[in-house]
Structures are given as structure tokens and as C-alpha cells.
Amino acid sequence: MADIVVLGAGMVGITTALALQERGHECVVVDKNAPGLETSYGNAGLIQSEAVEPYALPVNPIDLMRMAFGLHNAVSLNPTYVMKNFRALLGYWVSSQKSRHGELSRYWAPLVQAATSHHGALAEAANANSLIKREGFWEAYRDPRRLARAVQDAERRKAVYGADFRSYDSKALSTNEPALKPGLAGAIHWPDTWSCVDPGALVTAYARLFVQRNGNIIRGDATSLEKAGDGWRVAGVEAERAVIALGPWTPQLLAKFDYAVPMISKRGYHLHFGGRHGLRRPMLLSDDSVVLSPMSKGLRIATAAELAQLPSPDLPRQLVRGERAARALLDFEEPVEARPWNGIRPCLPGMLPVIREAPRHPGLWIHFGHGHQGFTLGPVTAQLLARAMDGERSAVSNFGGPKFTFPQID
Ligand SMILES: Cc1cc2nc3c(=O)[nH]c(=O)nc-3n(C[C@H](O)[C@H](O)[C@H](O)COP(=O)(O)OP(=O)(O)OC[C@H]3O[C@@H](n4cnc5c(N)ncnc54)[C@H](O)[C@@H]3O)c2cc1C
Numbered sequence: 001m002a003d004i005v006v007l008g009a010g011m012v013g014i015t016t017a018l019a020l021q022e023r024g025h026e027c028v029v030v031d032k033n034a035p036g037l038e039t040s041y042g043n044a045g046l047i048q049s050e051a052v053e054p055y056a057l058p059v060n061p062i063d064l065m066r067m068a069f070g071l072h073n074a075v076s077l078n079p080t081y082v083m084k085n086f087r088a089l090l091g092y093w094v095s096s097q098k099s100r101h102g103e104l105s106r107y108w109a110p111l112v113q114a115a116t117s118h119h120g121a122l123a124e125a126a127n128a129n130s131l132i133k134r135e136g137f138w139e140a141y142r143d144p145r146r147l148a149r150a151v152q153d154a155e156r157r158k159a160v161y162g163a164d165f166r167s168y169d170s171k172a173l174s175t176n177e178p179a180l181k182p183g184l185a186g187a188i189h190w191p192d193t194w195s196c197v198d199p200g201a202l203v204t205a206y207a208r209l210f211v212q213r214n215g216n217i218i219r220g221d222a223t224s225l226e227k228a229g230d231g232w233r234v235a236g237v238e239a240e241r242a243v244i245a246l247g248p249w250t251p252q253l254l255a256k257f258d259y260a261v262p263m264i265s266k267r268g269y270h271l272h273f274g275g276r277h278g279l280r281r282p283m284l285l286s287d288d289s290v291v292l293s294p295m296s297k298g299l300r301i302a303t304a305a306e307l308a309q310l311p312s313p314d315l316p317r318q319l320v321r322g323e324r325a326a327r328a329l330l331d332f333e334e335p336v337e338a339r340p341w342n343g344i345r346p347c348l349p350g351m352l353p354v355i356r357e358a359p360r361h362p363g364l365w366i367h368f369g370h371g372h373q374g375f376t377l378g379p380v381t382a383q384l385l386a387r388a389m390d391g392e393r394s395a396v397s398n399f400g401g402p403k404f405t406f407p408q409i410d
Contacts, residue, residue, distance in 0.1 A: 002028045004389070005232060005239035007222040007253070009035035011199075011378035013245035014206045016367055018122065019379070019386035020243075021215055029210070029217045030235045036203025039247050040375055042270055042343040044291040044302040045199045046137060046282060047119050048376045050190035052112050052161040053105040054351040055372040056096035057089075076318055078308035085307075088262035091349030104351050109161050111380050116194055118379035128205035133195045138283040140173070140187035146286065147185045154188050165190050179278025181329050187283070195282045198296045199375055222246055222253055232363060241389065243365040248344040250368040257361055261354075263369070266305035266345040269319045272298035273326075275333030285329075290322030298336045301326055305345065316340065347371035355385045365389060 006017045009031035017027045029035075057075070082089060095104060123129050141147035147167075157163045168176065169186045176189075196202050207217060220235020225242060227233075232242040244250055251261040272295065282293040289304040303318040319340055326332070348354065348369040358364040367385045370377050 001231065002026050002216075002237060002239040004028075004241045004243060005030060005234055005237050006243045006245055007031075007225065007234065008245035008247060008249075009033070009203070009207060009217060010038055010040035010245070010247050011036070011203050011206075011375050012040075012247060012367055012370060012382070013243075014203055014210060015122070015378040015382040016243055016245050016385055017215055018206060018210050018213075019382040020389065021210060021213055023386050023390060025386075025389075027210075027215055028237050028239065029207075029215065030220045030222055030237060031217070032219065032221055034204070035207035035217065036200040039343040039345070040203045040378075041200035042268070042302075042341045043199055043375045044270075044282065044300070045196040045293050045295060046291070046376065047115055047132070047194040047196065048112065048137075048373055049116055049192035049194075050137070050139075050157070050163050050165070051373050051376065052109040052157055052163050053101065054108045055347075056101050056351075057093050058096075075304060076306040076308065076316070078306075081307045085262075085264065088264050088349050089307075091262065092264055092347070092351070095349055095351050101351075107352055111377055112373065113161070114380045115376045116192065118383070119194065119376075122206055122209070122379055123202070126205040126209040128202055131196050131198055131202045131205065133197065133281070135195075135281050136189050136191040137193040137195060138173075138177070138187040138189055138281055140184050140283050140285055142184055142285075142287045144185040147187075150188060150286065163190070164192055177278075177280055177283075179280075179330055181331075183329055189281075195293060196375075197294070201296075222249075223256070225253060225256070227361075230363070241363040241365060243367055243385065243389075245367045247368060247374065248346040250346065250366065254358070254366070257358065257364070259358065262349055264307070264347040264349065266347050266371070267308060267342055268303050268305060268345060269316050269340045269342045270300050270302040271319060271323070271340040272300050272336040273323075273332045273334065274298045274336050275331065277330045277332040279330060285322070285325050288322055288325035289318070290325065292326055292330070299326075299330070299332050316342075345371050346374070353377065353381055355381055355388060357388070 003025040004027045006013050006029045009029050017029045020027050151167045154165045166189045173187050225234040231240045251263045277299045279294050284291050291302045293300040301322050353369040354366050
């Protein structure tokens with residue numbers, strides 16, 4: 001019998017297994033696929049030191065109206081989705097209000113601030129440094145007034161959280177990114193944000209490290225999880241304790257144990273484009289809410305959030321707009337894939353990830369809900385979970401409720 005079985009081999013599950021293994025636990029990871037093929041594959045690849053506050057919904061009515069009428073590329077709303085998920089969305093909107101968001105950010109910021117050092121140590125041990133670029137990230141603007149407001153906000157984030165940045169006007173930006181055509185007013189450079197040229201390969205490298213350290217990864221269906229005596233059984237594995245780290249699929253399994261988790265499914269898309277685009281660092285086109293990430297497979301254009309039920313469209317509006325905006329700035333070729341990838345950011349109304357034991361099931365632990373920053377935060381929150389499982393009770397999080405405490409991150 002293993003000590004702990006971890007369900008899910010995305011960034012969160014694999015780094016959970018590594019953190020538990022480091023503390024002397026014998027772990028088995030179960031996934032229906034090979035590691036790093038789902039959300040942890042499809043993201044924009046940023047390890048985001050600048051994301052010191054969790055991603056909020058717009059709170060002012062004009063922005064909400066623009067979203068509702070499809071004029072906003074940051075969030076695409078579908079009325080059926082809104083009606084079915086009204087309570088969760090309302091909770092998210094409440095969490096996005098200034099005072100509440102400020103309170104949540106006090107818990108969130110230290111997690112994000114610890115992310116690059118945790119990834120740095122893992123990438124070194126996993127011999128995966130070549131997958132990570134440490135040259136920062138651009139937050140670019142066409143509209144000079146929006147750029148000026150963003151610089152003011154960056155100054156606030158620097159003063160409050162120490163997030164370093166430098167602002168560039170269009171001339172300085174084109175000196176640093178000579179492939180860019182004119183059209184941008186300028187950009188903020190966040191030097192401490194890292195980027196990954198193949199996010200799925202980074203998870204695979206971390207998984208290999210886990211196996212080299214005598215961990216075991218097996219294929220199996222997590223939905224078979226059941227109680228077995230004092231422990232847990234899943235996919236033929238028996239263990240004293242289980243951790244559910246299934247990303248966006250976590251609520252489905254928790255429903256089997258009668259937990260209703262109000263997850264907000266923020267779908268995002270990406271598509272790779274071929275050719276020598278020439279972009280040196282990843283760039284958020286803020287006016288269009290898409291990230292352009294230079295990756296091994298080509299230029300990855302990744303979209304913001306679509307709040308919609310399945311099935312998803314073949315060519316989503318946000319990606320069409322994003323490609324158009326990118327083509328105005330860079331020369332690149334046709335898509336590498338026949339159709340876009342899509343996946344779901346697992347977001348909770350309270351914005352913080354769940355890192356805790358299930359209230360009514362001793363030995364069943366939950367680690368999910370990292371929203372827009374799970375690729376960044378996996379290794380950090382994995383340490384918190386491992387500490388909590390070893391009895392450090394302060395390392396607990398919210399479970400859709402307002403009470404949560406995080407220990408200091410070291
Ligand atoms: C477009 C987009 C861009 C993003 N950009 C960024 C970014 O730049 N930086 C950042 O930090 N975050 C980003 N994110 C968010 C980030 O990708 C996620 O928060 C993170 O990948 C979640 O990781 P996870 O391990 O929880 O989930 P996943 O990576 O989805 O892993 C879940 C695992 O569970 C497995 N599984 C599911 N069901 C079963 C089952 N029944 N049985 C067995 N196994 C099962 C899956 O196969 C999968 O391996 C982005 C997300 C999207 C969609």
C-alpha cells in the first residue's frame with residue numbers, strides 16, 4: 001500500500017507528488033493520460049511574478065455591459081452559462097470588489113512571489129532549464145491613455161508588493177523588439193516573470209524527476225476512487241490517503257462524495273502559427289486580451305476567458321480578434337494545427353485555490369482551483385498542501401467560504 005495517491009498529472013498534481021515525496025512519503029500518481037497533456041499543456045507558459053493580485057472580474061457597469069454585448073475581448077459571456085452559474089459568478093463579482101480583492105491579494109501575493117524560486121529549483125533538478133526563459137514579459141498597449149493608467153497601476157504594485165517593472169515608449173519598445181511593426185503606444189516590461197517554451201514538456205520533465213526519485217505514475221480513471229477500509233482505492237492502487245488534483249475535473253469527482261463546488265469554468269483557446277515571427281519575449285496585447293508566446297511549436301496565441309457551456313466553436317471570436325491584432329504587429333505564417341486547442345481555467349468565486357482535507361472525508365485531500373495562474377503556482381501551493389498533510393494545520397485554504405489562513409511561504 002502506498003502512503004499517498006495523487007490524482008492528476010498536471011502541473012498541480014505532479015508538483016504535489018514531488019513535494020510529498022521530498023517529505024518522505026511514498027506516492028503514486030494516477031492519470032488517464034501521460035503527464036502535462038491538458039490545461040498545463042495549453043496555457044500561455046508564463047511563470048508570472050507580476051501577477052501579485054488574483055485575476056478579478058471587471059466591477060464597473062460599463063465594462064460589464066461591454067462584456068455582455070461581446071465588445072470586450074477579455075471575457076466572452078454566454079447568457080445560458082451566466083444563468084446556470086449565477087451564484088458562483090455573483091460570488092466572484094463580490095470577491096472582485098476593491099476591499100475584498102485587496103484582502104485576498106494579501107494571501108495571494110506571497111504565493112506568486114515564491115513561484116520562480118520554486119520552479120527554478122525544480123527545473124534545475126529536472127535538467128529542464130532550457131525550457132525556461134528568464135527575460136521577462138511585455139504588457140503592451142495601443143491606446144496611450146490605457147498605457148498611462150497601466151503604468152500608474154504598475155507603480156502601485158511596485159510600491160505595495162515590490163513587483164519590479166520598466167515602462168517603454170514605442171521607440172524603446174521597437175529597439176528591444178525590432179520585428180514589431182508600428183502601432184503600439186508602448187509597453188510595461190516585467191523583468192522577473194519567466195516563460196516556458198513548452199509548458200507540457202516542463203510538466204513531463206518534473207514528472208520524470210518524480211519517477212527518478214522512485215515515484216510511480218500509472219494510467220487509470222480517477223472516477224473509480226472509493227473508500228477502502230481506513231484508506232482509499234483507485235485504479236487498482238491502494239493508499240492511506242488520496243489527493244485530488246484534477247484541475248477543472250476536480251468538482252466532478254467531488255460531486256461523487258457529495259461536495260458541490262462552485263467552479264467558474266473560464267475557457268481559453270490557443271493556436272500556434274508558423275514562420276519567423278521574430279518576437280523575443282512573450283507579449284500581452286492588453287487592448288485585445290491575448291498573449292503572444294514564442295514557443296517551440298511556433299507563435300502561440302492564447303486567449304482570455306470564455307464563460308460558455310460546451311460545445312465550443314471551432315474558431316472562437318476571441319482568437320479571431322487576437323490573431324487579427326497580432327497580424328497587425330508581426331509577420332507570421334498560417335496555423336500549425338488544423339483547429340485551436342481549448343481548455344478550462346479552474347477558477348473559484350473566492351479566487352484562492354483550495355488546499356485542504358475534505359471536510360467530511362478524513363484522508364481525502366483537495367488541491368485545485370488555481371485559475372489563471374496554476375502553471376505558476378503549482379509548485380508553491382504543493383508545498384503548502386504537503387505541510388498541511390504533515391499536520392501543519394495552518395496550511396489550509398478556503399472551500400468556497402471566506403475563512404482561510406496561509407502560513408508564511410519560505
Ligand atoms: C488559455 C490559458 C492560458 C493560461 N495561461 C497561464 C499562464 O500563462 N500562466 C499560468 O500560471 N497559468 C496559466 N493558465 C492556467 C493554468 O494552465 C492552469 O491553472 C493549470 O494548468 C491547472 O493545472 P492542473 O494541474 O490543476 O490541471 P491540469 O493540467 O488540467 O491537470 C489535470 C489532470 O487531471 C487529469 N484527469 C482529468 N480527469 C481524469 C480522470 N477521470 N482520471 C484520471 N485523470 C484525470 C487530466 O488528464 C490532467 O492531466 C492558463 C490557462 C489557459 C486555459
